[in-house]
């Protein structure tokens with residue numbers, strides 16, 4: 002095989018039968034397929050190649066490609082395919098920043114969902130920030146907004162307050178996205194599609210009224226894709242992320258992915274410590290003293306409990 006025909010590129014989309022790749026930041030798509038052998042590299046994930054993966058492909062005479070190699074990932078976001086299943090699904094790989102879009106009303110994002118997503122990011126080395134969307138609606142609940150921001154600030158996270166309706170902080174977000182591949186995640190209805198459309202109206206992602214959500218089929222297959230922003234950078238829209246599962250985590254490891262717990266856990270008398278029943282536990286002490294938010298500790302306990310189901 003002629004060396005010239007081996008090319009390196011980024012996987013930008015996966016449909017059922019093929020992958021689209023492009024040598025970012027250039028946006029020139031090549032349709033690729035995978036050799037059967039490559040599919041077996043990791044049997045525990047349902048998709049051995051994920052959006053964001055760097056690959057080599059052999060360019061064919063008809064202009065399509067055959068993927069021959071996947072480069073090691075520097076990070077990725079993963080979720081369990083189904084509850085209690087041992088299989089997992091890599092949502093996206095090699096992400097520069099994950100933005101978790103949350104809303105306090107219409108709909109209210111559950112705190113355990115937020116914490117689970119943040120833990121996943123910590124565990125897989127994905128930098129993450131919170132975007133609080135629909136700030137135009139929070140006039141009446143200013144106190145909830147402040148306590149939300151305080152809760153995550155004390156945990157070590159940045160929250161950016163935005164509104165697609167008023168344009169609040171949209172320019173700042175555009176600047177942050179330049180030169181990066183960013184993932185936009187969040188439960189249905191928080192405004193992911195609207196936000197991406199606000200960053201670049203030419204993308205024209207489909208948005209839906211909240212009232213239409215029940216019309217969506219439960220088992221609609223969703224494919225993740227990288228989209229170019231006119232103002233610079235690339236975004237990955239991740240439609241309807243539900244039920245993030247934690248993958249293969251030892252109970253004593255979980256607290257390492259809560260930044261505020263990681264800061265104090267060296268002072269626990271026992272190592273490893275699960276910060277539940279152990280005496281002289283620095284994490285429990287920090288919760289008692291109000292240094293660690295009880296909401297976060299409750300999320301932690303919930304995740305520990307849930308994790309035990311998988312073992």
Ligand code: GDP
Pocket residue numbers: 134135136137138163164165166167187188189190191192193194195196207208209210211
């Ligand atoms: P997705 O499921 O996360 O992609 O959510 P969509 O982008 O489809 O938005 C769901 C609903 O929220 C739509 O009716 C949007 O018009 C609305 N929405 C999105 N952003 C905002 C915002 O900043 N303020 C208000 N008031 N509504 C918003």
Ligand code: ZN
Pocket residue numbers: 266269270274275276277279281282283284285
């Ligand atoms: Zn402890």
